[in-house]
Amino acid sequence: MGSDPxxxxxxxxxxxxxxxxxxxxxxxxxxxxxxxxxxxNAISEHKMAPLxxxxxxxxxxxxxxxxxxxxxxxxxxxxxxPNGTASMVARRRGSGTxxxxxxxxxxxxxKAENEEELESFQKEEEEAAEKAGDTxxxxxRGKRAEFWARVGDKEKALSAYEAxxxxxxxxxxxxxxxxAIIRVxxxxxxxxxxxxxxxRAKTLVxxxxxxxxxxxxxAYQGLHLLTTRSYNLAAPLLLDSLSTFTSYELCSYxxxxxxxxxxxxxxxxxxxxxxxxHDAPEIRAILGDxxxxxxxxxxxxxxxxxxxxxxxxxxxxxxxxxxxxAVNLTALxxxxxxxxxxxxxxxxxxAGLVRSLYVGNYQAFFLALAAVEENxxxxxxxxxxxxxxxVREMRLRGYQQLLQSYRVVGLGSMANDFxxxxxxxxxxxxxxxxxxRIPCTIDRVNKIIETNRPDDKNKQYAxxxxxxxxLITKLQKYGQAVRLRGSERG
Numbered sequence: 001m002g003s004d005p006x007x008x009x010x011x012x013x014x015x016x017x018x019x020x021x022x023x024x025x026x027x028x029x030x031x032x033x034x035x036x037x038x039x040x041n042a043i044s045e046h047k048m049a050p051l052x053x054x055x056x057x058x059x060x061x062x063x064x065x066x067x068x069x070x071x072x073x074x075x076x077x078x079x080x081x082p083n084g085t086a087s088m089v090a091r092r093r094g095s096g097t098x099x100x101x102x103x104x105x106x107x108x109x110x111k112a113e114n115e116e117e118l119e120s121f122q123k124e125e126e127e128a129a130e131k132a133g134d135t136x137x138x139x140x141r142g143k144r145a146e147f148w149a150r151v152g153d154k155e156k157a158l159s160a161y162e163a164x165x166x167x168x169x170x171x172x173x174x175x176x177x178x179x180a181i182i183r184v185x186x187x188x189x190x191x192x193x194x195x196x197x198x199x200r201a202k203t204l205v206x207x208x209x210x211x212x213x214x215x216x217x218x219a220y221q222g223l224h225l226l227t228t229r230s231y232n233l234a235a236p237l238l239l240d241s242l243s244t245f246t247s248y249e250l251c252s253y254x255x256x257x258x259x260x261x262x263x264x265x266x267x268x269x270x271x272x273x274x275x276x277x278h279d280a281p282e283i284r285a286i287l288g289d290x291x292x293x294x295x296x297x298x299x300x301x302x303x304x305x306x307x308x309x310x311x312x313x314x315x316x317x318x319x320x321x322x323x324x325x326a327v328n329l330t331a332l333x334x335x336x337x338x339x340x341x342x343x344x345x346x347x348x349x350x351a352g353l354v355r356s357l358y359v360g361n362y363q364a365f366f367l368a369l370a371a372v373e374e375n376x377x378x379x380x381x382x383x384x385x386x387x388x389x390x391v392r393e394m395r396l397r398g399y400q401q402l403l404q405s406y407r408v409v410g411l412g413s414m415a416n417d418f419x420x421x422x423x424x425x426x427x428x429x430x431x432x433x434x435x436x437r438i439p440c441t442i443d444r445v446n447k448i449i450e451t452n453r454p455d456d457k458n459k460q461y462a463x464x465x466x467x468x469x470x471l472i473t474k475l476q477k478y479g480q481a482v483r484l485r486g487s488e489r490g
Contacts, residue, residue, distance in 0.1 A: 005216065006173055007142065007161075007180040008249045010149040011187045015042055016088060019055065020381035022063060022100065024090040027379065036100070047117070049110035051152025056100040062089060063100035088189040090384055114151060121147065138167055149180065154188050175204050175213045182220055183249065194224050212246060219247040219256065226259055227382050229389065235263035235276075242282040254345045257286050258376055261350055262383070265357060266393055270401070278358045287351035349375050353394075362398050363419035369394050396432055403440055403451050411447045422447075 018035035021027045027035075043052045055063045121144045128136035145160035158181060165177045178201040185194040198221050205214050222237035238260040241247075245256055264277040277283055349371035356365035369391060377387035402417065403409060415425040429449070432438045439452040 005179075005213070006176040007146060007149075008176065010146050010180075011152065011157075011183055012042065013183060013187055013250065015039060016187045016189075017381050019063070019088060020090055020384070021379075024379070024384065026090075026374075026384075039100075043110070044106070046150050047110045047113045048151045049107060049114050050148075050156075052107055052110060054152065056102045058102050061100065061102065064102055088187075088381070090381075114147075117147060118144070134167075138164060141167070145177075145180075149184055152187075154184060154190075157184050158193075171204065171208055172210060172213065175201060175209055175217075178204060179213075179216065179220060182224075186223070186250075191224075191227060195228075198224050215241065215244045216247045216250075219245060219250055222263075223250060223259065223382065226263060229386050231263045232267040235260070235267045238263055239276050239280070242280070255380070257283065257347070258345075258350060258380070259382070261287070261354060262372075262376070262390070265354060266390060266397065274358065278354055283354075287347050287354060346375070357394075357398065357401070360401065362402060362417045365398055366395075366418055366420070395428065396437055399429065399432065399438060403438065403449065404453075407451055407453075409449045409451070411442065411444070411449055414449060 015038075018039045021035040022032055022039070024032075039055075042048065053061065055061050058064055121140055124143070125137055125140035128140050141160070141164045145157060145164050148157035148160050161177050161181050161184070165174060168174055168177065178197050182194055182197045182201065185191075185197065198217075201217050201220070205217050209217075218237045219241040222234045222241060225231075225234035225237070238256065241256060242260055245253055251259075261277060261283060264273060268276060349368055352364060352368035353372050356362070356368055373387055373391055377383045377390060383390070398418065402414065411422055411425065415422045418425065420428075426442060426444065429438065429440070429442060433440060433442070441450050441452065442448075443450065
């Protein structure tokens with residue numbers, strides 16, 4: 001499998017989620033307070049002076065709104081903040097009541113401790129250069145790079161990692177360094193930097209990376225594509241990572257399940273959605289009821305083409321099931337479980353979304369979609385920015401799935417199926433029809449919706465005629481050019 005991954009401890013990406021939670025208007029007061037306490041404790045424990053200043057400094061901290069001259073400071077903050085921090089905070093400073101207290105004495109204390117630690121690294125590197133070899137010197141440089149990543153100084157961490165990368169000849173270590181650089185970019189919301197280094201890591205892995213690092217990169221790449229709204233590209237990578245997930249430094253297994261299900265639900269065709277999401281053993285072990293969990297864990301459930309539709313229960317007659325909680329499948333039968341125990345997650349809304357979309361219970365689907373937006377999309381730093389788009393696209397998917405089975409549908413009947421008013425359905429469908437996303441027309445006089453199914457044969461005929469006209473035009477131009485050159489020769 002290869003050597004164990006290096007440089008995987010820092011930065012702590014869960015702290016980036018806590019920073020986001022502090023600025024998230026959808027978070028509860030208790031959640032914000034818990035994130036504030038966790039962030040304060042981490043800053044003190046890990047001596048994170050640069051991050052503390054970046055967040056809480058009274059002049060230009062991105063979270064602090066207290067003190068004098070707040071209007072001026074807001075202007076300074078908006079001009080100095082990199083564009084990449086869009087996903088680091090949910091709202092701009094000055095638009096809410098959140099506040100991150102600043103303690104000058106604490107900052108000076110942390111800064112002094114940072115300087116002492118840096119001096120010890122410098123001495124270690126000098127001693128290694130005099131008495132040891134290049135391996136020991138590289139180890140000392142690696143400690144300095146991890147130090148900057150730990151304390152939250154983005155620019156110095158990137159510079160230090162690059163310095164170690166330039167002096168490293170081992171391919172596995174190079175991949176680990178690039179993955180660490182990617183995490184620094186993810187922490188600070190630098191999407192351009194993350195994209196560049198994901199491509200860099202892919203090049204290194206393709207040149208001979210081991211199996212473990214290939215699988216870890218899948219999760220990194222999938223998460224990056226998720227943040228750039230490329231759900232169709234992220235879905236296969238995230239779903240493939242479920243059974244071999246080891247990138248706990250990137251996100252928890254529970255979060256990976258959420259990202260995989262959401263990406264698959266919005267981008268996969270119905271057949272693939274059934275096999276890779278609805279019937280996937282890893283997902284059913286978490287989103288299913290008690291029997292499904294036991295069957296998935298024992299390997300009895302198959303996610304292949306043989307999974308029959310006849311086994312699917314009607315959601316309208318199904319009995320309520322207990323709220324599914326996180327199950328770490330990668331830790332089963334393995335001695336290397338993650339160090340931190342994940343907090344239980346209520347997957348009930350997500351399970352309802354998958355089940356109702358597949359069986360066509362659209363009223364339950366809309367209710368589950370609203371619950372997913374409230375419990376997942378509005379609470380996660382990677383999903384928050386795209387929550388409106390995701391909900392809109394999922395509504396479109398529901399409409400398309402129902403309309404593709406009918407030639408004519410009653411407007412009132414369809415509105416009743418989705419549990420919405422006729423006026424809402426009329427307005428919502430009109431937007432998608434105008435954008436050519438749904439091939440249908442609405443007849444408000446007769447209160448019906450007529451679908452315009454594309455005729456494949458007519459489409460092929462039109463394409464042939466169009467391509468033929470283009471070819472004839474090119475041949476005519478070519479013939480004219482040949483005749484002109486012939487007359488010149490004469």
